[in-house]
Amino acid sequence: MSEQQERANCLILGSGPAGYTAAIYAARADLKPVLYQGLQPGGQLTITTDVENYPGYPDGVKGPDMMMDFQKQAARFGTDIRFGLATSADLSVRPFRVDIDEKTQILANTLIISTGASARWLGLESEQRFNGFGVSACATCDGFFYRGLTVAVVGGGDTACEEAAYLSKLCKKVYLIHRRDELRASKVMQHRVMKTDNIEMVWNHIPKEIVGDKTVNGVLIEDVKTGRVERLDVDGFFVAIGHTPNSGIFKGQLDMDGNGYLITRSDSTQTNVPGVFAAGDVQDHVFRQAVTAAGSGCMAAIEAERFLADLD
Ligand code: NDP
Helix, strand or coil, X not given: CCCEEEEEEEEEECCCHHHHHHHHHXXXXXXXXXXXXXXXXXXXXXXXXXXXCCCCCCCCEEHHHHHHHHHHHHHHCCCEEECCCEEEEECCCCCEEEEECCCEEEEEEXXXXXCCEEECCXXXXXXXXXXXXXXXXXHHHHHHHHCCCEEEXXXXXXHHXXXXXXXXXXXXXXXXXXXXXXXXXXXXXXXXXXXXCCEEEECCEEEEEEEECCCEEEEEEEXXXXXXXXXXXXXXXXXXXXXXXXXXXXXXXXXXXXXXXXXXXXXXXXXXXXXXXXXXXHXXXXXXXXXHHHHHHHHHHHHHHHHHHHHC
């Protein structure tokens, strides 16, 4: 039970590009947004190094610095930015009830969910140790740094195939390590991977340890059938075993697909509950870019503004 209740005209959950962009627009529209940053203030970009594909930064920008800029811009127009994580929600009543850290209950006229998605990791100690130093979960963010080098991608779904295909254009060689002998990915992606000369499939193997000095220089992989361990020399290691959208507290209340991604109406951020909007990676498993997340955050704020105007 939450100890205190507060009202908010527009409640935004999440502090990645979608959440902060929604906040900038909502604040400028005088919706007086309250934004809770969630578990990882700044979102997934705070665990990347240089961002070189966000328009407006011709020399690139560090992910954490960019998110500080987003935050400052949202604050400049009066967004009430707070630490805190939404722990439960009741969207069957109006105003919506959202509990924060089980302490504060926000009664919200509109809700923008931009809680993002979290990359799944293998769970190896070495994977955490080399994170940002040769280990990445985003080829479009970090692939550029491995131009002309050899990298490995682990996974067998569309994400892994897409990452491998993207990296194959930049890198000398890409190993695609998969734990089975067939890919889960769509046929079109499988075909793309198979016909790319510099992608080598490593079937029936799982990574056991990522090795290196200051940065990665290899990965130890185990044959799942024989238990034999061998080393691949690689300069980068990309984990692509899926993402988990942070939508758990809305299960049973909002429409979502089989993987938990929130479903929005086409050309809109509107969910199945009027007044609840979803923006960014929590509703997008296809593009997953900072710039597309920011774009959908903008849409959500504009839609929230129109929703409130129609109530008046
Ligand atoms: P998936 O869940 O489809 O695939 C995850 C892959 O990682 C599987 O091959 C799985 O192996 C493997 N894996 C999972 N855990 C481990 C582990 N601990 N160790 C080793 N391997 C592991 O996730 P994706 O992110 O690839 O795709 C998610 C959804 O998004 C899918 O519906 C996909 O179609 C979609 N998508 C669509 C895209 C597009 O349309 N352009 C692009 C990217 C994703 P196994 O197969 O053995 O289970």
